[in-house]
Amino acid sequence: NADDGKKYRWKLAETWGPNFPIFGDATKNMAKMVKEMSGGRLTIRIDSSNKHKSALGIFDFVKNGQYQMGHSASYYWKGKDINTLFFTTLPFGMTTSEQYAWFYHGGGMELMKEVYDQYGVMSFPGGNTGNQMGGWFRKEINSLDDLKGLKMRIPGFAGEVLAKLGAKPTNIPSGELYTSLERNTIDALEWVGPSLDLRMGFHKIAPYYYTGWHEPATELQFMVNQKAYDELPEDLQAILTIAMKTAAYDMYTQSTHESGKNLATIQQDFPNVKIRTFPAPVMAAIKKANAELLEEFAAKDEMSNKILTSIENYRKQARQWTNFSDRAYLDSLDEK
Amino acid sequence: MLLIHSLLRRFIDLVGSLCSLLLILMIINVFYDVLMRYMFNDVSIALQELEWHLFAAMFMFGIGYTLKEDGHVRVDLFYDNFAKKKQLLINMFGTIVFALPITAIILYFSIDYAFEAYEMGEGSPDPGGLPHRWIIRSVIPASSVFLLLCIFYVVLDNLKSLLELKTEGAES
Amino acid sequence: MNEELIGILLFGVALISLFVGYYVGFTFAGVSVLVGVAFLGLDLFSFMPYRIMAIMENTTLMAIPMFIFMGIVLQKTGLAERLLESSAKLFGGISGGVAISTIVVGALLAASTGVVGASVVAMGVISLPVMLKNNYHQPTACGVICASGTLGQIIPPSIILIILGDVMGIAVGDLFKAAVLPGFMLVTAYALYILVLGKFKPDFCPPIVVDEPKSEIIKQALKDILPPLVLIVAVLGSIFSGVATPTESSAIGAVGAVLLSIAYKSFSIKSLQAVSKETVKVTSMIFAVLIGATAFSMVFSYSGSEYLVEEFFLDLPGDKWMFIIIAMVAILILGFFIDFIEIAFLVVPILTPVAIALDIDLIWFAILISMNLQTSFLTPPFGFSLFYLKGVAPSWLKTSTIYKGVMPFILIQIAVLCLVLAFPKYLIIF
Ligand code: NA
Ligand code: NA
Numbered sequence: 001n002a003d004d005g006k007k008y009r010w011k012l013a014e015t016w017g018p019n020f021p022i023f024g025d026a027t028k029n030m031a032k033m034v035k036e037m038s039g040g041r042l043t044i045r046i047d048s049s050n051k052h053k054s055a056l057g058i059f060d061f062v063k064n065g066q067y068q069m070g071h072s073a074s075y076y077w078k079g080k081d082i083n084t085l086f087f088t089t090l091p092f093g094m095t096t097s098e099q100y101a102w103f104y105h106g107g108g109m110e111l112m113k114e115v116y117d118q119y120g121v122m123s124f125p126g127g128n129t130g131n132q133m134g135g136w137f138r139k140e141i142n143s144l145d146d147l148k149g150l151k152m153r154i155p156g157f158a159g160e161v162l163a164k165l166g167a168k169p170t171n172i173p174s175g176e177l178y179t180s181l182e183r184n185t186i187d188a189l190e191w192v193g194p195s196l197d198l199r200m201g202f203h204k205i206a207p208y209y210y211t212g213w214h215e216p217a218t219e220l221q222f223m224v225n226q227k228a229y230d231e232l233p234e235d236l237q238a239i240l241t242i243a244m245k246t247a248a249y250d251m252y253t254q255s256t257h258e259s260g261k262n263l264a265t266i267q268q269d270f271p272n273v274k275i276r277t278f279p280a281p282v283m284a285a286i287k288k289a290n291a292e293l294l295e296e297f298a299a300k301d302e303m304s305n306k307i308l309t310s311i312e313n314y315r316k317q318a319r320q321w322t323n324f325s326d327r328a329y330l331d332s333l334d335e336k
Numbered sequence: 337m338l339l340i341h342s343l344l345r346r347f348i349d350l351v352g353s354l355c356s357l358l359l360i361l362m363i364i365n366v367f368y369d370v371l372m373r374y375m376f377n378d379v380s381i382a383l384q385e386l387e388w389h390l391f392a393a394m395f396m397f398g399i400g401y402t403l404k405e406d407g408h409v410r411v412d413l414f415y416d417n418f419a420k421k422k423q424l425l426i427n428m429f430g431t432i433v434f435a436l437p438i439t440a441i442i443l444y445f446s447i448d449y450a451f452e453a454y455e456m457g458e459g460s461p462d463p464g465g466l467p468h469r470w471i472i473r474s475v476i477p478a479s480s481v482f483l484l485l486c487i488f489y490v491v492l493d494n495l496k497s498l499l500e501l502k503t504e505g506a507e508s
Numbered sequence: 509m510n511e512e513l514i515g516i517l518l519f520g521v522a523l524i525s526l527f528v529g530y531y532v533g534f535t536f537a538g539v540s541v542l543v544g545v546a547f548l549g550l551d552l553f554s555f556m557p558y559r560i561m562a563i564m565e566n567t568t569l570m571a572i573p574m575f576i577f578m579g580i581v582l583q584k585t586g587l588a589e590r591l592l593e594s595s596a597k598l599f600g601g602i603s604g605g606v607a608i609s610t611i612v613v614g615a616l617l618a619a620s621t622g623v624v625g626a627s628v629v630a631m632g633v634i635s636l637p638v639m640l641k642n643n644y645h646q647p648t649a650c651g652v653i654c655a656s657g658t659l660g661q662i663i664p665p666s667i668i669l670i671i672l673g674d675v676m677g678i679a680v681g682d683l684f685k686a687a688v689l690p691g692f693m694l695v696t697a698y699a700l701y702i703l704v705l706g707k708f709k710p711d712f713c714p715p716i717v718v719d720e721p722k723s724e725i726i727k728q729a730l731k732d733i734l735p736p737l738v739l740i741v742a743v744l745g746s747i748f749s750g751v752a753t754p755t756e757s758s759a760i761g762a763v764g765a766v767l768l769s770i771a772y773k774s775f776s777i778k779s780l781q782a783v784s785k786e787t788v789k790v791t792s793m794i795f796a797v798l799i800g801a802t803a804f805s806m807v808f809s810y811s812g813s814e815y816l817v818e819e820f821f822l823d824l825p826g827d828k829w830m831f832i833i834i835a836m837v838a839i840l841i842l843g844f845f846i847d848f849i850e851i852a853f854l855v856v857p858i859l860t861p862v863a864i865a866l867d868i869d870l871i872w873f874a875i876l877i878s879m880n881l882q883t884s885f886l887t888p889p890f891g892f893s894l895f896y897l898k899g900v901a902p903s904w905l906k907t908s909t910i911y912k913g914v915m916p917f918i919l920i921q922i923a924v925l926c927l928v929l930a931f932p933k934y935l936i937i938f
Contacts, residue, residue, distance in 0.1 A: 017674065019857040050853035051809050053802065054558035060452065066554055079461035079469065080453075149377045160463035168379035169463050173568045175670040176753045178680040183750030185373075201679025356784035359791075363574060366759035370752045391573065392564035398792030399533075399799075407789035408531035408796055409899035411889075411907050415529025423529075430530030434538020438803065441541060441553045442560070449557035472564070476557050 004233050010044045012069035013062070015055045015076070018048040022196065022254055023220060026127040027071045030222070030247035037239045042232070044069065058223065063119050068228035071126055074112075074221045075156055082297065083115045086307045087123065089132075089218045091158055091290045093311065096128045096217040096252060098318040103219075106314040111307050122229060124244045126220035127251025130259060134210035134278070135190030136181070136202040141210070141278055144285050153177060153189035157293075158214035164289040181205055190214070193255075194262035203266060203273050211277045213286060220251070341496065344489040345404070351482060352401035355394050362390035381464040389472050396479035400486035403435070421501055428494040435487050443480035450474040515813025518543045519845055522804065523889060532895050533796030540803040544810075552810055559802045563795065567755055568667065572626040573791040574758035575617070578739075579630030580783045580790075581765035585774040587736055588634040593642075593716055594732035597725050601718035603706025606642055607652045608699050610635040613740075614656025615695045618663040620743050620757050624885055625794045628657030628893045632900040633790075645712035646905065648705065651913030654886055654893040655698055655920070661848075661882040663691035665747075665754045668848055668881055672874045675856045683878075686871050690879060690928050697920050735771070739764045793899045797892065805850055814854055817842070821858040828866045832873075832929070835859055836880055840922075843884025844891075851881060872932045876925065883921045886914045 012031065016023045031044040047067070049055045058070035059077050075088035087108070094102060102108040103125055116123040135154065141147060148166035152159075159169035172180045172189075180186050182205040191197045193212070203209070222244045229237060266273055278286070298305040365387050372378045402408055415423065452458075454470035522539045526532065544552050563569065582588040592613075596605030610631065617627040631653045639649035661668050664684035673680040706713050718725065743761040746752040752760055769775040808814065820838065824831050842851055856877060863873050885893040888911045898907055 018853055019675065019860075021677070048853075050850070052555065052558070053562045053806075054555075057558045057561075060449075060558070064448075064452075064554070066551075076461065079465075080456045080458045151373070151377070151379060155462050157463075163463050168373075168377065169381060170373075170379045171381055171384045171462065171567075172753060173566070173755065175568055175667060176665070176755065178670075178684075179665050179747070180750070180753050182681065183748060185750045185753050199673075199677040199679060201673075201681040204679065204681050352785065352788065353781075355788040355792075356781060359573060359577070359784045359788055360780070362570075363577065363759055363762045366570070366574070366756055367763045370746070370756045370759065374751045388565055388567050388570060391567075391570050394573070394788060395792050395795040396560075396564070398788045399796050402789045402792040402796070403531075405789055407899075408533055408793050409895050410529050410531050411526045411895075411898070412529055413527055413907050413911075416906060418529070426529055430528075430534065430538070433542075434525070434530060435534040437541045437545075438534070438537040441550070442556050445554045446557040446560075449561075473557075473561065475564070476560055 006233075007040070008042045008232060008236065010042065010068040010228070011047060012044050012071060013047050013052050013058050013067040014049070014071040015058055015073070016048060016071075018050055020048070022129075022251060022258060023071075023127065024048065025254060026220065026247050026251040029250055030243045033243040033246060034240055037243065038236055042236045042239065059119075059121070062223040062225050063121050065225050065227065068225050070221075070223040072221055072223065073126075073218065074123060078156060081115065081119075082301060083303050083307060085157055086304070086311060087112050087115070087219065087221070089215045090294075090311065091161055091214040091216075092287050093216055094315045094318065095322060096130055096219075098315065098322060099217045099219060100125070100128075101318055102311065102314045106318075107310055108314075111310060115303065115307075116223075117226075120226045122224040122226055124222040124224070124241070125248045126222040126244070127248045127255075128220070129192055129215075129218040129255045130252065131193070131212045132215035132218055133190070133193045133197065134212045134214065135188050136197070136206035137188040137208040137210060137276075138181070138184065138206045139187065140208055140274075140276065141282060143279070144282055147282065150188060151186045153180075153186055154214070158190070161214070161286060161290045161293055164293065165285055178202070178205070192218075194259045194266060196258075198262045198265065203270050207272055207274055209266075209273050209275050211275065213278065213283065220248070222248070337492065337496075341489070341492050344485060344492070348401055348404045348486055348489060351397055352405070355398045355401060358390050358394040358397075362387060362394060365390060381460070381462050382466050385460055385462075385466045389466070392472060393475050393479075396475050397482055400479065400483040403483070403486045404489055421498065424494050424498050424501070428491060428498075431487055431490050431494070436484075439480050439483045439487060443477055443484070446473075446476035446480060450477055512813065512816050514543065514547050514811035515808060515816065518804070518808055518811070518813070526889060531796070533793070533798075533800035536797070536800030536804045540800075540807045544803075544807040548807065548810060552806070553803075555806060556803065559806060560799060563798055563802065568623065569795075569798075571621045571623045571755045571758040572629070572794060573787055574762045575621065575623075575626035575630045576633070576790050577783065577787045578758070578761040578765040579633040580786050581762070581769055582736065583633045583637065584779060584783055585769040585772060587765075587768060587772065587774075589638050589641075590732040591736045592635055592638045594725075594729040596716045597718055598729050598733075601715040602703075603710045603715045604702040604713035605716055606635070606639050607644070607648070607702045607713050610639070610652050611656045611695060611698050611702070614653070615659055615663060615691075616740050616744065618656075618659035618661075618691070620747055620761075621660055621665070621754055623667065624658050624660050624893060625896050626758070627660045628654060628896045629790055629794065629900050631657045632897045636897075636901060640902075642716060643711075643714050645709070646909045647913030648712050649913070650897060650901070650905070650910040651915070651917045652698070652702070654891075654897055654910065654914050655917035656695075657897070658882050658885045658893050659691060659694060661885065662687050662694065662875075662878060664688065666878070668852065668878045669874070671849060671852045672856060672878055675852055676860045676870055676874055678870055678874060682871055683874055686875050687878065690875055690924065693924050693927065694879075694921065697924050698917065701916065701920055735768050739768060790900055794896060797895055801847060801892075805847055808846075809850075817854055818858060821855050824859075824862065826862075826866070828868065831862060831866060832868065832876070836876065836925070836929070839877060839880045840883060840887075843881060844887045844889070846884075846890075847892075848881040848884050851884070852877075869932060872928075876929060879921065879925045879928065883918055883925075886918050886921070888914075 014027050027046050035043050058072040061067040062070040073088050074084045077084040112123050150167045151170045153172050170186050298308045369383050450473040453473045458469040459467035525535045592606050592609045595609040599605040669683040673683050742764050743757050746757045746760045885891050894910050
């Protein structure tokens, strides 16, 4: 039942706006590969957020079949099902390569399938941003006291972690972020990393750029409506799966490239920007708050417990090797 | 018919007053949030979310009330020169051909939309945000039902005026 | 059915239906249903709840009801009237005094919000009655309000600049800075126009009769101008000092207006009820238009008509000035029919790489586009400012009066646009 001679025209809804760099390239890249590999038997039209007007409606669109596919990030669905949170990244979690290893060889894909199956949605890795920066701060963070009362735009789980330490996660419409940061309505915000932060202009108003802790390996997500997928002939299914996997990896390399390039730009053109890492006691406190919160999650939900246990065990095992390979290698080189 | 007409009118006015209340609550809500953040450095995501919940419910139900009050804007380039009867017919026609189908369609599709959030127990994804997203999602179908009532009222009202116009015409 | 035909049909039917005179919001929505269901199927409308929710969740739009509320309080208490008349008297009773005060207030509102609907409607309730009472030429009064109400688009903070910054990959702060001078030029050009008009057609914008002695006027003016001025300072100050976000500042304005009316002893529970009812109606009118427009743009874009627009822009010439001029004219014409956000997302991503290739300064180009899009709020038939003003104007004021009134201001906008076009270097002096 490989080639039934039928032409399939699919539509994909993405969270991003049109021509959004890197994230948007991943979907275009995937659609192009599918079209070429299938000889035009499967074509995928991409609708950006300006068209469907609902950046965070992607899950519902794919679930209900209004779109056969979606491109977004799993942790956006945390409000719908807490277990979707764990398939994007976790504070103090795995690095990108460790996490890919977990997905494809450590049982991650199977767990993700278990979570998404109940909604008739298939979820696949959709491209990684690499380690995200901890955000732009107007003032330096020297101690835990500096975190207390810190008004920061930091959505989702990471915001919850900081809230435990007395920070004040604050909702600001994205169009008002710049003005709010510039005028001290908020004290800090997190966005992505050099690859995408530069165009927002935050470096002009917040001199402290903190290294990451909360999103060490943000993995985006391709979603496919299960019914639509089942209707495809087997060879098209294989083509689609390969294209998604390749596009995800391509996005990771592109992110790495853009981050390196833009970081150089920031360092060269904006010497006022000071790149900082939270002091060790602050890091330790955040880490502790994070662990406590995850424990609460695990206690509340059987599935959460199962996923978190899998992640934690895998991280420990993979980290051993990361330490002996990449970390040891980098440490052995006398360069900074 | 007259009884239904006047009962409906009173009910729509009541919902209209409720919208005014939502508006005032919303202003107080936003003002309070600013005050707390500035004076006491205290931010509540739940209260921040409540702002747009109040705002959304206010204008969604307000659309029907405004229809009844003839408060929606129109391009009157030609409309003003039409005879009263023609104007009434345009209103009746517009309400049935333009307003009714879109309202019915929105109602039809929004029931599932709201029910889905209920089924999944969807809440805010942000720390300390409001639970029960289905409540705000239900505003869409609920306000559509209310708008249907208002549409019914407007058609009835136009019909009434048309009949009155006819009797006047017969008398003179 | 052919894509281009669906798009043309959609606009044609909407245009005719609008002129028949049924409510604007429902007409947009109704026509979208008729055309959409006929050619694209009912299922397309399963997107409506999502689109409505996107409007409901858009907290930037919350400024709309709160600014309207502030405007209506200032109007009902007579504070607005006294402010505008007194400041007009301060100008020594020159022709056009009230109009110029209106422009100044419009510019101040613009500096506190980027939402056009909010400022047009607030200005409509604050200053239209005053100008009408003082026997202003009706079209001119309407034109002044629509034009100064749209200043919010160019004077930062501005929604369109934020969207352009995102789409073109420019830092928002740079755009905000670059927009200050063009915004100031527009304000000045409007005021100059009124002064010239007052000179040649004094009965178009009659001066306020000044019969009291100078000292008396100044005393009265201080009494009338100071309190609302405090309010304006509170609104703007709350943004600039970081106490509030631009949206939240509108709540400070609303509460401040109520406090003022209490101070002036013109407050009562009854008047509060009346004001909030009025606010609900005007707000709902605007959001009905927004929901209708979102249905309309949904059918337009899902019919594939947008690809035609894309094709046109992909074929623009490769010469720098020809490219800029044709792009500007095309955006202006498109602005007659399509929402500015649609244009920003549809057209700008196509233009940006070409502009980069032609070595055009992106910030300057973005300012040109945003000024151009600002004009689209004023251009009939689908200029939203016109609908909004019509919605709050007394019912005897005709749409044709508003259409006539905005014409000179559209020309002024185009003239200032050409000026910015001609002198790119002077743009970024701040
Ligand atoms: Na982020
Ligand atoms: Na503005």
